Amino acid sequence: MYKILEKQELAPSVKLFVMEAPLIARKAKPGQFVILRIDENGERIPLTIADFNREKGTITLIFQEVGASTRQLGRLNAGESLLDLVGPLGKPTHIEKMGTVVCIGGGIGIAPVYPIARGMKEAGNKVISIIGARSQDILIYEDEMKAVSDELHITTDDGSKGHKGLVTHVLQQMIDAGTKIDLVMAIGPVIMMRSVAEVTRPYGIHTVVSLNPIMVDGTGMCGGCRVAVGDENKFACVDGPEFDAHLVDFNGLMARQRMYKPNEHDASQRCARHGGEGECQCHSH
Amino acid sequence: MSLSLKKQKMPEQDPKVRAKNFAEVALGYSAGDAALEAARCLQCKNPLCRQGCPVEVNIPEFIKHIKDGDMDAAIGSIKNFNSLPAVCGRVCPQEEQCEKHCILAKKGEPVGIGRLERYAADYARNKGETVKPVAYKADAQKVAIVGAGPAGLTAAGDLAKMGYQVTVFEALHLPGGVLMYGIPEFRLPKEIVQAEIDNLRKLGVEIAVNAVIGQTFTVDELMEEEGFNAVFIGTGAGLPHFMGLPGENLNGVYAANEFLTRCNLMKAYRFPECATPIKVGRKVAVVGGGNVAMDAARTALRLGAEKVYIVYRRSEEEMPARKEELHHAKEEGIEFRLLTNPVAVLGNDEGWVKGLRCVRMELGEADASGRRRPVEVPDSEFELDVDVVVIAIGQGPNPLVQSTTKGLETNRKGNIIADAETGATSKPGVFAGGDIVTGAATVILAMGAGKKAAVAIDRYLKDKKNR
Ligand SMILES: Cc1cc2nc3c(=O)[nH]c(=O)nc-3n(C[C@H](O)[C@H](O)[C@H](O)COP(=O)(O)OP(=O)(O)OC[C@H]3O[C@@H](n4cnc5c(N)ncnc54)[C@H](O)[C@@H]3O)c2cc1C
Ligand SMILES: Cc1cc2nc3c(=O)[nH]c(=O)nc-3n(C[C@H](O)[C@H](O)[C@H](O)COP(=O)(O)OP(=O)(O)OC[C@H]3O[C@@H](n4cnc5c(N)ncnc54)[C@H](O)[C@@H]3O)c2cc1C
Ligand code: SF4
Ligand code: SF4
Ligand code: FES
Numbered sequence: 001m002y003k004i005l006e007k008q009e010l011a012p013s014v015k016l017f018v019m020e021a022p023l024i025a026r027k028a029k030p031g032q033f034v035i036l037r038i039d040e041n042g043e044r045i046p047l048t049i050a051d052f053n054r055e056k057g058t059i060t061l062i063f064q065e066v067g068a069s070t071r072q073l074g075r076l077n078a079g080e081s082l083l084d085l086v087g088p089l090g091k092p093t094h095i096e097k098m099g100t101v102v103c104i105g106g107g108i109g110i111a112p113v114y115p116i117a118r119g120m121k122e123a124g125n126k127v128i129s130i131i132g133a134r135s136q137d138i139l140i141y142e143d144e145m146k147a148v149s150d151e152l153h154i155t156t157d158d159g160s161k162g163h164k165g166l167v168t169h170v171l172q173q174m175i176d177a178g179t180k181i182d183l184v185m186a187i188g189p190v191i192m193m194r195s196v197a198e199v200t201r202p203y204g205i206h207t208v209v210s211l212n213p214i215m216v217d218g219t220g221m222c223g224g225c226r227v228a229v230g231d232e233n234k235f236a237c238v239d240g241p242e243f244d245a246h247l248v249d250f251n252g253l254m255a256r257q258r259m260y261k262p263n264e265h266d267a268s269q270r271c272a273r274h275g276g277e278g279e280c281q282c283h284s285h
Numbered sequence: 286m287s288l289s290l291k292k293q294k295m296p297e298q299d300p301k302v303r304a305k306n307f308a309e310v311a312l313g314y315s316a317g318d319a320a321l322e323a324a325r326c327l328q329c330k331n332p333l334c335r336q337g338c339p340v341e342v343n344i345p346e347f348i349k350h351i352k353d354g355d356m357d358a359a360i361g362s363i364k365n366f367n368s369l370p371a372v373c374g375r376v377c378p379q380e381e382q383c384e385k386h387c388i389l390a391k392k393g394e395p396v397g398i399g400r401l402e403r404y405a406a407d408y409a410r411n412k413g414e415t416v417k418p419v420a421y422k423a424d425a426q427k428v429a430i431v432g433a434g435p436a437g438l439t440a441a442g443d444l445a446k447m448g449y450q451v452t453v454f455e456a457l458h459l460p461g462g463v464l465m466y467g468i469p470e471f472r473l474p475k476e477i478v479q480a481e482i483d484n485l486r487k488l489g490v491e492i493a494v495n496a497v498i499g500q501t502f503t504v505d506e507l508m509e510e511e512g513f514n515a516v517f518i519g520t521g522a523g524l525p526h527f528m529g530l531p532g533e534n535l536n537g538v539y540a541a542n543e544f545l546t547r548c549n550l551m552k553a554y555r556f557p558e559c560a561t562p563i564k565v566g567r568k569v570a571v572v573g574g575g576n577v578a579m580d581a582a583r584t585a586l587r588l589g590a591e592k593v594y595i596v597y598r599r600s601e602e603e604m605p606a607r608k609e610e611l612h613h614a615k616e617e618g619i620e621f622r623l624l625t626n627p628v629a630v631l632g633n634d635e636g637w638v639k640g641l642r643c644v645r646m647e648l649g650e651a652d653a654s655g656r657r658r659p660v661e662v663p664d665s666e667f668e669l670d671v672d673v674v675v676i677a678i679g680q681g682p683n684p685l686v687q688s689t690t691k692g693l694e695t696n697r698k699g700n701i702i703a704d705a706e707t708g709a710t711s712k713p714g715v716f717a718g719g720d721i722v723t724g725a726a727t728v729i730l731a732m733g734a735g736k737k738a739a740v741a742i743d744r745y746l747k748d749k750k751n752r
Contacts, residue, residue, distance in 0.1 A: 223540030
């Protein structure tokens with residue numbers, strides 16, 4: 001059993017757990033994830049390791065309640081336990097001194113971008129972060145991101161905080177202003193990552209995204225997490241989850257993430273709640 | 286009494302009934318069936334049957350005990366060679382192994398060795414086996430087993446009985462490997478696998494689930510930091526092969542591993558009570574002709590598909606699946622589209638499968654291996670109306686240990702290179718066996734590899750201590 005030591009509500013339907021997980025904390029690196037199971041009948045839920053503390057033997061998970069399983073998870077409280085927790089899984093982010101790194105987090109994707117931004121900063125990079133959310137009340141991790149960034153830009157769709165608009169607007173402005181960028185690291189809804197890739201492509205700016213296809217085992221056994229990257233099928237759980245954004249088939253990924261939509265009783269309601277226009281965004285980081 | 290040329294029939298669920306449930310198909314011999322079948326064995330002085338068994342179970346001996354009604358002696362005899370008889374009695378390809386060599390097979394049907402083995406094992410389990418924990422010496426050496434499939438579990442059991450302190454590390458939340466996540470309940474009830482695992486725990490083997498070697502620990506860390514004196518790797522088959530067809534990433538296309546894992550390990554057939562979903566196709570095409578394909582097809586049927594096709598590019602003769610399973614599949618109403626090869630998965634506007642475009646094949650010239658190669662019949666394309674496609678054309682090795690262990694040699698396909706007799710790898714103190722070495726094979730071969738490695742590890746550790 002894996003104990004929940006601490007629980008916070010970061011925003012409506014966004015929760016944070018600090019988990020007791022000494023073995024995982026000892027090994028965790030930015031960019032990696034875990035898979036958990038709530039109870040005997042539970043499914044295997046992948047979540048990014050948003051933070052880790054090797055001394056205390058803890059990891060932090062931040063999740064959005066989007067469906068039955070994540071809502072059930074959100075009902076648990078500090079002191080309660082999860083039946084299974086395995087990790088760290090996936091390849092860590094490639095961190096080294098590159099110069100200027102732009103870290104972009106959208107929505108719940110800000111959580112996994114945080115340890116990467118911190119790692120990049122520690123490696124001696126200049127870190128410019130752009131974080132975005134639909135509105136101020138669901139913006140998470142602002143202070144944390146500020147602490148590890150040389151510059152922090154905030155965007156909201158409704159203009160309730162920071163720049164009104166999308167993270168890609170700020171990125172485009174930066175490029176137009178002649179900022180020299182050595183790497184863009186973007187995590188968020190698939191359409192956000194696709195837009196970031198389109199912005200940087202013409203300039204040949206190396207861009208890395210973290211993908212979250214549907215997974216089962218997370219160890220390279222089932223083939224469910226396959227994503228077309230360039231001319232190849234890659235398995236996100238062992239080959240990724242990070243890939244070169246300019247090679248990823250985002251449309252295919254988006255379609256595959258909708259695989260179990262028909263199984264959900266309340267999918268339409270959820271999408272309405274999250275207010276996604278046309279494209280439902282609730283299925284992303 | 287003249288002996289029958291035929292085996293005692295195996296009582297089975299009616300095909301119409303069983304096609305709608307996940308309960309075991311074969312019900313097992315009654316005491317009467319078993320006695321009659323045991324009486325068929327000629328008790329050969331030179332039992333050919335044993336040569337066909339990869340672990341050389343003393344077949345005439347255990348059958349004699351069944352005939353004499355001494356069931357404890359029967360199971361004791363089997364267990365000297367085979368630690369998972371309830372599993373092997375059910376899933377061994379006996380027709381290719383022990384029973385193929387039985388002298389009776391020359392005139393009629395061989396002795397039902399697998400069925401008798403199953404009978405003895407089930408008898409013992411139902412009676413309740415008593416397992417005595419191993420008493421470890423204070424200075425017992427430690428052995429780590431990576432992967433809790435048949436190879437790893439067998440090595441673990443044997444090493445524990447030799448007095449080693451054994452820990453099995455398993456990536457998934459349940460031990461058992463393919464026995465748990467791959468082979469369906471209706472062929473191998475999970476309760477049986479669980480009972481075997483419980484026995485290992487009682488013996489004193491520690492099983493650590495949720496531990497991915499290569500991630501949570503590396504093999505080097507197990508040896509250098511965690512104090513293990515030797516490591517056995519039995520991580521099995523991994524990443525499924527795809528065909529590279531257009532449309533293969535559409536929604537509704539599964540690799541057999543995912544389809545079966547969702548159903549067996551995650552109990553998707555009990556959705557929503559169990560939270561893992563699965564797409565229940567209305568019409569399903571399973572591509573491939575092996576055991577895995579049969580299992581996927583029969584699973585799809587039980588989930589509620591109206592129609593299930595097996596699409597295979599050669600003819601029935603060449604199908605690698607066990608004949609018994611092929612027969613079961615046919616009885617249940619699976620439709621075989623032989624000499625048929627898929628060329629594209631067709632999708633609708635929303636990215637879902639709506640059909641499988643296929644081409645007919647005919648058998649051409651024999652190739653180097655003597656098998657006649659299938660070649661396309663020109664202009665023979667047609668479409669199968671399906672909404673789920675399961676690809677069951679094989680898989681590569683599980684990648685995580687090889688990619689994170691220094692000095693561990695692998696072959697071109699990525700399988701670990703290990704000595705066939707000892708399991709020794711290129712890395713001192715590290716042994717390997719089962720599918721990770723041989724590529725996808727059988728339960729009994731994986732067990733045999735685990736057994737041999739246990740003996741070799743014992744020898745290695747003793748030599749090292751005495752040096
Ligand atoms: C590597 C990885 C890291 C992730 N990190 C985070 C994170 O840090 N925070 C967070 O909030 N979410 C994260 N996700 C997404 C999270 O796993 C899903 O939101 C969650 O599984 C949805 O489960 P549900 O049953 O509540 O939702 P439902 O929508 O009811 O799910 C139905 C089915 O679809 C699958 N599914 C749905 N959406 C996703 C998705 N986006 N990714 C994978 N599977 C999905 C689920 O496994 C489930 O089987 C991550 C996903 C991956 C693959
Ligand atoms: C659907 C299906 C049907 C089959 N039917 C038959 C049959 O009827 N008869 C027959 O004889 N054979 C059958 N087989 C083949 C047989 O199951 C395998 O040959 C056998 O299970 C191989 O055993 P193994 O111990 O080598 O590996 P596996 O059974 O594959 O077990 C490997 C274990 O290692 C774990 N693992 C992998 N990587 C790691 C890691 N890095 N760290 C920790 N743990 C890890 C896996 O999770 C798994 O539990 C079938 C296979 C399948 C898939
Ligand atoms: S283990 Fe398999 S091959 Fe050996 S005797 Fe038993 S059924 Fe036959
Ligand atoms: S070969 Fe057949 S008849 Fe002879 S001992 Fe073996 S099982 Fe019995
Ligand atoms: S999740 Fe199964 S192979 Fe990646």
